[in-house]
Amino acid sequence: MENKVLIFGHQNPDTDSITSSIVMENLEKKLGNENVKAVRLGNVNKETKFVLNFLGMEEPELIENIEDGQEVILVDHNENTQSISNLSNAKILKVIDHHTMNFVAPYQLYYRAEPVGCTQTVLYKMYKENDVEIDKNIATLMLSAIASDTLVLKSPTTTDEDRKVVKKLEEISGLDINVFGVDMLKAGTDISDYTPEQVINIDSKLFEQANKKFRIAQVNTADLDSIFKKQAYFEQAINDDIEKENLDFYVFAATDIINSNSKIISLGNDAPVVEKAFGVSIDNNTAMLENIVSRKKQMLPPILDSLK
């Protein structure tokens, strides 16, 4: 990899992970650090493809592992379990993130995280602070990621800072988040040519907390029924993962981006944890979570509470 510092987001990259690596590469180069390269740890999903196609931009190169001592910059994640499999071989130079933290480094580094809805909101501030111009393409990448992470500013993860940044980005990009963002989200919900395995892995995160190992996967949809027609296939794919990774449970959430609800499939020995977590009854392995759209703010915390 030509000895470049590699910049990447989490596994099963979403729009924030892909675009933040590109936007961070640009920032580093503008600040004179030419020796950096945005890469990715997995397939680019359709939502992100919509954005890259709109801008005529290439996907970052896929990497599968790194060499000992490889210098890296992490964006949109900080935990080992969500990063490249041999991250412990890397020298992490910087982390730009907006997630909960579980991070150890036996050396000093640049770590910048803020309690906002999207990594790009942090990156926007870093551009401003360093007096680096945000051009139309960069603004569009930033706007897309915020629209994605906040479901067009409707998720409870949205902060006033995100909203303020979106206003500025709409001006620079000439795009309306409620038009472009919704088109992008809809493009992301097209799963017609995906296998069930691919669907559950569009945005699946592994957690090892409270002495349990589990995944919460999420897929956006504008049509819940079409997903649950194929419930048996998804259950097969989920159970395969549970066995392969020795998971205690697996929550697959189909999030209705129009009505802001999520319908879940919960499987595994500890699947009933969701009943206590959300005050619902599991029926045929499924439950409807009203007004719940955010994995980070609305799904993970009650599940962790219930595991205590």
Place this chain on the structure above:
Amino acid sequence: MENKVLIFGHQNPDTDSITSSIVMENLEKKLGNENVKAVRLGNVNKETKFVLNFLGMEEPELIENIEDGQEVILVDHNENTQSISNLSNAKILKVIDHHTMNFVAPYQLYYRAEPVGCTQTVLYKMYKENDVEIDKNIATLMLSAIASDTLVLKSPTTTDEDRKVVKKLEEISGLDINVFGVDMLKAGTDISDYTPEQVINIDSKLFEQANKKFRIAQVNTADLDSIFKKQAYFEQAINDDIEKENLDFYVFAATDIINSNSKIISLGNDAPVVEKAFGVSIDNNTAMLENIVSRKKQMLPPILDSLK
């Protein structure tokens, strides 16, 4: 504590920990967050007293523990073992730091660390980014902490960013770091009225790494001989700590701020680790470490390497 957000540095506070809490309180207030209060976890040392006396400023209030759910901002540290004993009860809102990391938070927060010589270098940038004026008193506090952490820019922990910030701070404060900083360091070396227990606790840090529990304490001096005349007393105090805290070893470093060397006392079952770490022979429990002045950059890393 009137429900205020408490801002504090590490135990056995040094000049950076005390002044950074004051400087961060000022920044928060200037940004409209009136509900914050700088406090401290231990006695103010003579070096820091020199600075506060020079400015006619009060010491922050001492706290010994915090209530469940207390909101806090950590400066100049991030690890549990270096913080208030019941930190796990707190809600950490922000961390401003420049150390190695070992940090877990099951919620989002503001985390800002940079690989520089002093927390105040990070705080200086935060003032600039937020367009908050750095007045003469704040500049003097910042300059003092950088002079302290970098031994007047002579320690290998010093970065170009620290040097750049010092130039600006000299302009604002009207002070020359090589005059004011050296006077401050010398004031800090006066241990004439300290008990041996107090001397070893002036700046002692507990580490739990590589399956070992140990302390590295450091004291600055302009006169190594006067310290080692009392070696037997220091050994007694160190051995008491080893027994009380069940330590595997204890390194006490007297750092000669004029000649940039450190003479150490190494005690405990694993005391010989320093021979391998620094390529020296222990003689009468002591060794001279030539050109070694920085615990973080020059003492801890080789010790950790030798423990592997």
